[in-house]
């Protein structure tokens with residue numbers, strides 16, 4: 533019933549959606565860019581306060597970091613602030629321009645470019661860390677993007693990727709609104725999410741499907757996180773944080789996947805390296 537292969541959104545449609553307004557900017561309006569940037573950071577901390585635990589910004593200091601799908605650039609800014617050697621890509625010029633101007637307003641640098649997660653323009657083994665938060669479920673060929681993330685990591689390098697969870701409260705709510713309420717009980721969660729969740733063709737994965745995307749990596753961990761989006765009415769009314777405890781963890785909207793590119797024979801992995 534939830535057949536991800538049936539997803540036919542084109543990359544142009546995905547790009548057009550995100551280029552119109554970089555992710556997370558619709559509820560922010562301050563000028564100049566330094567104030568706008570602070571507003572985006574405040575919102576980020578309110579809505580996704582758990583990111584720091586996964587992104588592990590401090591650990592990226594001095595490391596070659598690639599962020600795939602920078603969006604409005606809030607996490608990228610934080611990697612740059614701690615002294616990571618940053619590279620960032622996004623499918624859309626507007627995300628790259630906004631991220632660049634936010635970095636410039638703080639005198640920070642990154643090698644930022646418009647590129648496609650499915651065909652990353654970097655040699656094998658280029659980066660120590662690849663980070664991608666809420667991106668590869670939007671691209672038509674998600675398995676290709678996952679393969680690219682591992683390819684550009686050096687052996688022993690680590691990735692952190694967030695993708696949506698299909699067996700979640702958010703998916704159920706979306707289905708109730710767009711399928712059940714219209715009497716279409718046979719419509720799948722996947723079909724409803726592809727049509728009504730952010731850019732056209734958005735996908736969401738079970739734990740097993742998530743693991744399959746990164747088959748072959750070392751220490752693969754999938755953690756499911758309950759988010760403010762799970763306890764929201766409409767787009768902007770978020771229920772108090774205490775209500776998040778009512779949602780069993782496995783029904784949270786975010787799967788966070790972390791793992792290590794296997795070291796080649798005779799090569800040291802991250803955990804064996806000198807600090």
Ligand SMILES: C[S@@+](CC[C@H](N)C(=O)[O-])C[C@H]1O[C@@H](n2cnc3c(N)ncnc32)[C@H](O)[C@@H]1O
Pocket residue numbers: 546547550551554555556600601602603604605621622623624627647648649650664665666667670671672
């Ligand atoms: C939900 S936003 C997330 C942005 C940012 N990582 C964040 O957490 O706010 C999704 C982003 O993925 C980008 N994106 C979608 N498909 C992509 C692809 N094939 N290659 C690179 N970026 C892509 C979009 O342009 C958009 O900026």
